[in-house]
Amino acid sequence: MAAKIPLSPISHQLCRSSSRFWNTATTLPFCSPVSYPYLIGSSSRLRARHPLVSFAVTKVSLLHDLGATGAVLGGAYALVLSFESLTKRNVISQRLSRKLVHILSGLLFVLSWPIFSASKEARYFAALVPLVNCVRLVVNGLSISPSSTLNKSVTREGRPEELLRGPLFYVLALLVSAVFFWRDSPIGMISLAMMCGGDGIADIMGRKFGSQKIPYNPRKSLAGSISMFIFGFIISIGLLYYYSSLGYLHLNWETTFTKVAIVSMVATLVESLPITDQIDDNVSVPLATIMAAYVSFGY
Numbered sequence: 245m246a247a248k249i250p251l252s253p254i255s256h257q258l259c260r261s262s263s264r265f266w267n268t269a270t271t272l273p274f275c276s277p278v279s280y281p282y283l284i285g286s287s288s289r290l291r292a293r294h295p296l297v298s299f300a301v302t303k304v305s306l307l308h309d310l311g312a313t314g315a316v317l318g319g320a321y322a323l324v325l326s327f328e329s330l331t332k333r334n335v336i337s338q339r340l341s342r343k344l345v346h347i348l349s350g351l352l353f354v355l356s357w358p359i360f361s362a363s364k365e366a367r368y369f370a371a372l373v374p375l376v377n378c379v380r381l382v383v384n385g386l387s388i389s390p391s392s393t394l395n396k397s398v399t400r401e402g403r404p405e406e407l408l409r410g411p412l413f414y415v416l417a418l419l420v421s422a423v424f425f426w427r428d429s430p431i432g433m434i435s436l437a438m439m440c441g442g443d444g445i446a447d448i449m450g451r452k453f454g455s456q457k458i459p460y461n462p463r464k465s466l467a468g469s470i471s472m473f474i475f476g477f478i479i480s481i482g483l484l485y486y487y488s489s490l491g492y493l494h495l496n497w498e499t500t501f502t503k504v505a506i507v508s509m510v511a512t513l514v515e516s517l518p519i520t521d522q523i524d525d526n527v528s529v530p531l532a533t534i535m536a537a538y539v540s541f542g543y
Contacts, residue, residue: 302363305365308360309365312370315356316359316370323352324398327345328341339451342398342399346443347441347444350441351483353436354432355486358487367422367427374415374418374422381394381407385406411526414526417435430541431543432534434484435530437479437483438530439526439530442476442477442511445471445475446468446471446475452467455467464518469512481501484504503540504540507540511533514528515529
Protein backbone atom coordinates (compact mmCIF):
# COMPACT_ATOMS: atom_id res chain seq x y z
CA MET A 245 0.00 0.00 0.00
CA ALA A 246 1.41 3.37 -0.99
CA ALA A 247 1.97 5.96 1.69
CA LYS A 248 -0.19 9.08 1.39
CA ILE A 249 0.99 12.48 2.55
CA PRO A 250 -1.87 14.63 3.90
CA LEU A 251 -2.42 18.19 2.82
CA SER A 252 -0.75 20.98 4.74
CA PRO A 253 -3.05 23.49 6.49
CA ILE A 254 -2.24 26.12 3.84
CA SER A 255 -3.07 23.81 0.90
CA HIS A 256 -6.26 22.68 2.64
CA GLN A 257 -7.46 26.27 3.00
CA LEU A 258 -6.67 27.03 -0.66
CA CYS A 259 -8.71 24.01 -1.80
CA ARG A 260 -11.70 25.06 0.29
CA SER A 261 -11.55 28.62 -1.05
CA SER A 262 -11.18 27.51 -4.68
CA SER A 263 -14.19 25.15 -4.41
CA ARG A 264 -16.41 27.92 -3.09
CA PHE A 265 -15.18 30.34 -5.75
CA TRP A 266 -15.74 28.05 -8.75
CA ASN A 267 -18.84 26.39 -7.26
CA THR A 268 -17.79 23.16 -8.85
CA ALA A 269 -16.83 19.70 -7.78
CA THR A 270 -13.62 19.95 -9.80
CA THR A 271 -10.65 19.03 -7.66
CA LEU A 272 -7.50 20.97 -8.28
CA PRO A 273 -4.37 18.85 -8.82
CA PHE A 274 -2.76 19.84 -5.55
CA CYS A 275 -5.92 19.18 -3.57
CA SER A 276 -5.56 15.41 -3.53
CA PRO A 277 -3.34 13.56 -1.12
CA VAL A 278 -0.17 12.53 -2.91
CA SER A 279 0.81 8.89 -3.03
CA TYR A 280 4.45 7.92 -2.90
CA PRO A 281 4.95 4.18 -3.32
CA TYR A 282 8.64 4.50 -2.53
CA LEU A 283 7.82 5.73 0.97
CA ILE A 284 6.40 2.36 1.98
CA GLY A 285 7.97 1.45 5.30
CA SER A 286 9.91 4.74 5.51
CA SER A 287 8.49 5.63 8.92
CA SER A 288 9.56 2.30 10.34
CA ARG A 289 13.05 2.80 8.92
CA LEU A 290 13.22 6.25 10.51
CA ARG A 291 12.16 4.76 13.85
CA ALA A 292 14.86 2.14 13.49
CA ARG A 293 17.46 4.79 12.80
CA HIS A 294 16.38 6.99 15.73
CA PRO A 295 18.35 5.07 18.39
CA LEU A 296 21.41 5.25 16.16
CA VAL A 297 21.00 9.01 15.76
CA SER A 298 20.54 9.43 19.52
CA PHE A 299 23.65 7.35 20.17
CA ALA A 300 25.67 9.43 17.73
CA VAL A 301 24.50 12.69 19.33
CA THR A 302 25.28 11.33 22.80
CA LYS A 303 28.75 10.26 21.69
CA VAL A 304 29.47 13.68 20.18
CA SER A 305 28.31 15.41 23.38
CA LEU A 306 30.43 13.07 25.48
CA LEU A 307 33.56 13.79 23.46
CA HIS A 308 32.75 17.49 23.47
CA ASP A 309 32.40 17.59 27.26
CA LEU A 310 35.52 15.50 27.83
CA GLY A 311 37.48 17.93 25.68
CA ALA A 312 36.00 20.91 27.49
CA THR A 313 36.84 19.37 30.88
CA GLY A 314 40.42 18.78 29.82
CA ALA A 315 40.74 22.32 28.50
CA VAL A 316 39.40 23.91 31.68
CA LEU A 317 41.58 21.69 33.88
CA GLY A 318 44.61 22.63 31.81
CA GLY A 319 43.73 26.30 32.04
CA ALA A 320 43.31 26.14 35.81
CA TYR A 321 46.69 24.42 36.21
CA ALA A 322 48.35 26.94 33.88
CA LEU A 323 46.87 29.82 35.89
CA VAL A 324 48.40 28.56 39.14
CA LEU A 325 51.78 27.93 37.49
CA SER A 326 51.77 31.41 35.94
CA PHE A 327 51.29 33.17 39.27
CA GLU A 328 53.79 30.88 40.93
CA SER A 329 56.32 31.91 38.29
CA LEU A 330 55.55 35.60 38.85
CA THR A 331 56.03 35.10 42.58
CA LYS A 332 59.37 33.37 42.13
CA ARG A 333 60.61 36.24 39.98
CA ASN A 334 59.43 38.73 42.62
CA VAL A 335 57.07 40.39 40.16
CA ILE A 336 54.23 40.17 42.68
CA SER A 337 54.10 39.21 46.33
CA GLN A 338 53.03 35.80 47.56
CA ARG A 339 49.96 37.29 49.24
CA LEU A 340 48.84 39.12 46.10
CA SER A 341 49.46 36.01 43.99
CA ARG A 342 47.26 33.96 46.29
CA LYS A 343 44.44 36.49 46.12
CA LEU A 344 44.61 36.81 42.34
CA VAL A 345 44.37 33.03 42.04
CA HIS A 346 41.39 33.19 44.40
CA ILE A 347 39.69 35.82 42.23
CA LEU A 348 40.46 34.47 38.78
CA SER A 349 40.10 30.71 39.29
CA GLY A 350 36.42 30.79 40.18
CA LEU A 351 35.44 33.52 37.74
CA LEU A 352 37.20 31.87 34.80
CA PHE A 353 35.51 28.61 35.76
CA VAL A 354 32.08 30.26 35.58
CA LEU A 355 32.93 31.93 32.29
CA SER A 356 33.93 28.54 30.83
CA TRP A 357 30.53 26.90 31.28
CA PRO A 358 29.24 27.80 27.78
CA ILE A 359 32.00 25.74 26.13
CA PHE A 360 30.34 22.59 27.47
CA SER A 361 27.61 20.89 25.44
CA ALA A 362 23.86 21.34 25.81
CA SER A 363 23.43 17.82 27.24
CA LYS A 364 21.97 17.27 30.69
CA GLU A 365 25.21 15.65 31.79
CA ALA A 366 27.38 18.64 30.84
CA ARG A 367 27.20 20.15 34.32
CA TYR A 368 28.72 17.00 35.81
CA PHE A 369 31.65 17.15 33.42
CA ALA A 370 32.20 20.77 34.42
CA ALA A 371 32.02 19.73 38.08
CA LEU A 372 34.92 17.35 37.47
CA VAL A 373 37.22 20.38 37.38
CA PRO A 374 36.68 21.44 41.01
CA LEU A 375 36.36 17.78 42.00
CA VAL A 376 39.86 17.03 40.71
CA ASN A 377 41.19 20.08 42.52
CA CYS A 378 39.33 18.95 45.64
CA VAL A 379 41.15 15.62 45.52
CA ARG A 380 44.47 17.41 45.02
CA LEU A 381 43.83 19.58 48.07
CA VAL A 382 42.92 16.61 50.26
CA VAL A 383 45.93 14.58 49.12
CA ASN A 384 48.30 17.48 49.73
CA GLY A 385 46.56 18.63 52.88
CA LEU A 386 46.98 15.22 54.45
CA SER A 387 50.63 15.25 53.34
CA ILE A 388 50.09 12.09 51.31
CA SER A 389 51.76 13.75 48.35
CA PRO A 390 52.81 17.28 49.39
CA SER A 391 53.29 20.00 46.79
CA SER A 392 55.15 23.16 47.77
CA THR A 393 53.85 24.92 44.66
CA LEU A 394 50.23 24.31 45.61
CA ASN A 395 50.84 25.28 49.24
CA LYS A 396 52.41 28.59 48.29
CA SER A 397 49.75 29.40 45.72
CA VAL A 398 46.61 28.99 47.81
CA THR A 399 47.57 29.09 51.52
CA ARG A 400 48.39 32.00 53.79
CA GLU A 401 51.35 30.49 55.63
CA GLY A 402 52.34 27.62 53.34
CA ARG A 403 51.25 24.87 55.76
CA PRO A 404 49.62 21.79 54.17
CA GLU A 405 46.79 21.60 56.72
CA GLU A 406 45.55 25.00 55.53
CA LEU A 407 44.52 23.34 52.26
CA LEU A 408 41.77 21.50 54.13
CA ARG A 409 40.06 24.73 55.18
CA GLY A 410 39.55 27.80 53.00
CA PRO A 411 40.90 26.37 49.69
CA LEU A 412 38.89 23.17 50.08
CA PHE A 413 35.69 25.09 50.86
CA TYR A 414 36.41 27.28 47.84
CA VAL A 415 36.49 24.40 45.33
CA LEU A 416 33.46 22.80 46.99
CA ALA A 417 31.54 26.04 46.37
CA LEU A 418 32.51 25.84 42.70
CA LEU A 419 31.33 22.23 42.54
CA VAL A 420 27.98 23.01 44.20
CA SER A 421 27.33 25.95 41.87
CA ALA A 422 27.99 23.85 38.78
CA VAL A 423 25.93 20.82 39.83
CA PHE A 424 22.93 22.48 41.49
CA PHE A 425 22.58 25.79 39.60
CA TRP A 426 24.56 25.66 36.36
CA ARG A 427 23.94 28.01 33.42
CA ASP A 428 20.20 28.50 33.72
CA SER A 429 20.12 29.95 37.24
CA PRO A 430 21.56 33.29 38.42
CA ILE A 431 22.03 31.94 41.96
CA GLY A 432 25.27 30.05 41.41
CA MET A 433 26.74 32.82 39.28
CA ILE A 434 26.09 35.50 41.86
CA SER A 435 27.37 33.36 44.73
CA LEU A 436 30.67 32.78 42.95
CA ALA A 437 30.88 36.43 41.92
CA MET A 438 30.61 37.46 45.57
CA MET A 439 32.97 34.78 46.89
CA CYS A 440 35.64 35.05 44.20
CA GLY A 441 35.40 38.62 42.98
CA GLY A 442 33.79 40.50 45.85
CA ASP A 443 35.55 38.84 48.78
CA GLY A 444 38.86 38.53 46.92
CA ILE A 445 39.01 42.20 45.95
CA ALA A 446 37.80 43.22 49.42
CA ASP A 447 40.91 41.64 50.94
CA ILE A 448 43.26 43.43 48.53
CA MET A 449 41.58 46.83 48.98
CA GLY A 450 41.22 46.34 52.73
CA ARG A 451 44.93 45.70 53.19
CA LYS A 452 45.86 48.73 51.11
CA PHE A 453 43.29 51.28 52.23
CA GLY A 454 41.80 49.68 55.33
CA SER A 455 42.96 52.02 58.06
CA GLN A 456 39.39 52.62 59.23
CA LYS A 457 38.03 49.47 60.79
CA ILE A 458 34.43 48.35 61.18
CA PRO A 459 33.29 49.12 64.76
CA TYR A 460 31.91 45.64 65.45
CA ASN A 461 34.84 43.80 63.79
CA PRO A 462 38.33 45.31 64.04
CA ARG A 463 39.68 42.61 61.70
CA LYS A 464 37.62 43.98 58.82
CA SER A 465 37.89 47.42 57.24
CA LEU A 466 35.31 49.81 55.86
CA ALA A 467 37.25 50.07 52.59
CA GLY A 468 37.22 46.30 52.23
CA SER A 469 33.48 46.01 52.80
CA ILE A 470 32.68 48.85 50.41
CA SER A 471 34.93 47.24 47.79
CA MET A 472 33.24 43.89 48.25
CA PHE A 473 29.80 45.37 47.71
CA ILE A 474 30.79 47.42 44.65
CA PHE A 475 32.92 44.83 42.87
CA GLY A 476 30.66 41.94 43.84
CA PHE A 477 27.71 43.83 42.38
CA ILE A 478 29.56 44.75 39.17
CA ILE A 479 30.90 41.24 38.59
CA SER A 480 27.49 39.70 39.30
CA ILE A 481 25.80 41.98 36.78
CA GLY A 482 28.55 41.21 34.27
CA LEU A 483 28.04 37.46 34.61
CA LEU A 484 24.26 37.76 34.34
CA TYR A 485 24.57 39.91 31.23
CA TYR A 486 27.07 37.44 29.75
CA TYR A 487 24.71 34.50 30.19
CA SER A 488 21.68 36.52 29.13
CA SER A 489 23.40 37.52 25.89
CA LEU A 490 24.11 33.84 25.21
CA GLY A 491 20.45 32.97 25.76
CA TYR A 492 20.80 30.96 28.97
CA LEU A 493 19.05 33.50 31.21
CA HIS A 494 15.96 35.61 30.62
CA LEU A 495 15.88 38.43 33.15
CA ASN A 496 13.82 41.52 33.77
CA TRP A 497 16.61 44.07 33.94
CA GLU A 498 14.34 46.68 35.52
CA THR A 499 14.31 44.61 38.70
CA THR A 500 17.54 42.63 38.32
CA PHE A 501 19.79 45.52 39.36
CA THR A 502 17.83 46.00 42.58
CA LYS A 503 17.83 42.27 43.35
CA VAL A 504 21.58 41.95 42.78
CA ALA A 505 22.23 45.02 44.94
CA ILE A 506 20.22 43.48 47.80
CA VAL A 507 22.05 40.14 47.48
CA SER A 508 25.42 41.92 47.37
CA MET A 509 24.55 43.86 50.51
CA VAL A 510 23.55 40.70 52.36
CA ALA A 511 26.78 38.94 51.36
CA THR A 512 28.85 41.99 52.36
CA LEU A 513 27.20 42.22 55.77
CA VAL A 514 27.77 38.50 56.43
CA GLU A 515 31.43 38.79 55.38
CA SER A 516 31.92 41.70 57.78
CA LEU A 517 30.68 39.79 60.83
CA PRO A 518 33.25 38.66 63.45
CA ILE A 519 32.67 34.97 62.77
CA THR A 520 35.76 34.11 60.71
CA ASP A 521 37.19 31.93 63.48
CA GLN A 522 33.97 29.90 63.60
CA ILE A 523 33.11 29.71 59.88
CA ASP A 524 35.34 30.41 56.89
CA ASP A 525 34.43 33.21 54.46
CA ASN A 526 34.44 30.65 51.65
CA VAL A 527 31.50 29.00 53.43
CA SER A 528 29.59 31.93 54.91
CA VAL A 529 29.67 34.17 51.83
CA PRO A 530 28.43 31.57 49.29
CA LEU A 531 25.76 30.28 51.66
CA ALA A 532 24.45 33.77 52.46
CA THR A 533 24.50 34.69 48.77
CA ILE A 534 22.68 31.52 47.71
CA MET A 535 19.91 32.07 50.27
CA ALA A 536 19.51 35.77 49.45
CA ALA A 537 19.59 35.12 45.70
CA TYR A 538 17.04 32.31 46.01
CA VAL A 539 14.67 34.63 47.88
CA SER A 540 15.25 37.39 45.29
CA PHE A 541 15.17 35.37 42.06
CA GLY A 542 13.37 32.20 43.10
CA TYR A 543 15.37 29.87 40.84
